Amino acid sequence: MYPLDLLLDPLQYTFIRRALLVTVVASVVCAVLSCWLVLIGWSLMGDAVSHAVLPGVALSYLLGAPFAIGALIFALIAVGAIGIVRNTTAVKEDAAIGVVFTTLFAFGVVLISKFPSQIDLNHILFGNLLGVSEGDMWQVIVLGGLALAVMIVKRRDFTLFAFDRTQARAVGISPSVLSGLMLTLLALTTVVALQAVGVILVVAMLITPGATAYLLTQRFGQMLLLAPAIGIGCAIVGIYVSFYLDVSSGGTVVLAQGTVFTLAYLFSPSQGIVTRRLRRPADIVA
Template sequence: MLTWLLEPLSYEFMRNAIAIGVLVGVLCPVVGSYLIVQRMALLGDVIAHCVLPGLSVSFFFGVDILIGAFGSGLLGAFLIAWIRSQSRIKVDAAMALTFSSFFALGVTLITVLKNKIDLDSFLFGDILGVTIADIHRTSIITVLILLIVKLFYKELLFYTFDQTGAKAIGLPINVIYFGFMATITLTVIASMKAVGVILVISMLIGPALTAYLLVKELHQMMGLGAIIGVLASVTGIYISYYYNIPSGPAIVLVSSCLFILALLFSPSQGILTRSDAALGIFRRLSGSQNRNERPNSPS
C-alpha cells in the first residue's frame, strides 16, 4: 500500500500535479459554495467560457494570458449584469447568450489570429503538464481569494442571503458583485490548467454541493467542501496514473461519485437514510415478509 502511494511521487510531474490539484481542490469549493447558495451555479461555467477571447488576444500579442483572460471574464460578467438591468431578460437567458457569444468569439479569434493554442488542453485541462510557474500562480490566487473571503466573510454572507437588506444598510452591492465576479474569474483561471474550462464547473460545484448535503452552515460547507475537493483531486490523479485515463475527467468523476454517495447516505438529507424513506422501505419489506409467511387458505 505504501509503495502504491509513494511510487507516483518519484516523478516531478506527479508532484506538480498533486500540488496544483490540492490548491484547486481547496479554492474551487470555497468560491462554489457562494454560487450554490445564491442559486447561480452555472455562472462559473459561463465565466469559464468567457475567458476564451481574452486568452486568444493575449496569446497573439504575447501578453500574460492571465491579463487577457481576467479582462474577458469580467467583461462577460458585466455584460450579464447590464442585460439584466436594461431589459426584462432573466439571468439564465442572459447567461446563455453571453456564454455562447463569447465562446464563439474566442474560437473565431483563435482561427483568425492563427493562434497555436492547444484547445484540448484548454477545454479538458492538462494537470500532468503543469510547471512550477503554474503552481506559483495558482498559489498566489488561492491565498489572495481565501484572504478576501476571510476578511469580508460577514459582508459576503449578508450579501449572499439578503441583497436587499445589504443595500439598505449601505453595503456597496455593486462593488461586491463585481468583486465576486473577479473572484470567480480568478478561480477559473487558476483551475484551467488542472481540469479545463469545460470541467471547471464540476470542481466549483461538485465538492461544495456534496458538503451542502452534509452540513448546514456556510463556513462548514466551505471547509468540508475544500476537504472533499482535495480528496477528489488527489484520488483522481492517482487513478489517472495507474489506469492511464485523462486526469481532469478522472478528478471530476471522483467528485461526482462522492456526491452520489452523499445524496444516498447523508445522515440528514440522504435518500436512503431519511426517516420517512427508511420507514417506507421497512414497511415494504415487512409486508413482503408477512405475505410470504402467511399460510395458504384451505380449499
C-alpha cells in the first residue's frame, strides 16, 4: 500500500470524516483554553468539571434528552457550587473542588448502577467518536465555535487576568467577572470534548496541549498558536492510529498528546531535561 493510500483510504468512510472533524474542533477549543488554565493553575478545576458532568449525562440518557444539555447543566452546577463553597467558607479552593466533584461524580455512579441497562456507560466514560451522528457533529461545531469566539474576543483580558489580577483590576477589569466567564467557558468546553473522548479523558485534552506549549515557548502569544497546533496534529494522528490498529479513538488521541508532552519534557530547547544535561558540560568548559 502506498503512503498516499494510507492517508486517503480512511477518508472514504463518513464516520471517519465526522470523527476527524469533531476531534479537531474539540482539540482546538480545549487547547486554547488549556493555555490559560495552565498559567492560572486551574488544572484541578478542569479535572473537577470533567468528572462532575457524569450525573448530567446519565440523566440525559434516562430522559432521552441530548446529553450535552445535561452535561452543561451539571458542569455549571459544579462551577457554581465550588465558587459558593470557596467564597462563603474558610475551606480552601482545592478542598472545595474535591468535595464538589467527588460528590457529583458519586451521584453519577449511583445513577449508572441503578439503571445499568438504560445508560451507555462506555459512551459516557470513553466517548463515541466513531459513532458520532450528524446532529452530534453540528452540536460540537456550534458549541465549540461559540466557546472559541469568546476566547478570541476576550483573550487580552484573560491573559492580563492570568498574569496580574491587581493590574487587571486597576485598568477596570473585574477579576471576579473574568473568573466566572472562564469557568463558564470551561464548562462549555468540557461538554464539547465529552463527545470526543468521554468523561475520563477530557481533563487530558484540557491540560496537556497547554502544558506542552508551556515547555516549548516562554511567550504566551506563541503558546496560543502552539497548543491548538499540537491538538490538531494529535487528533489526526490519533484517529488514523485507531483506524489501523482497531483501538479506542479517544484513547489514541490523548496518548498522542501525552507522547508529544513527553518529547517536549525531554527535548524542549529551553526546558528539556535531556537538552539541559547536554548543555551542562559545554557551560562548565566555557
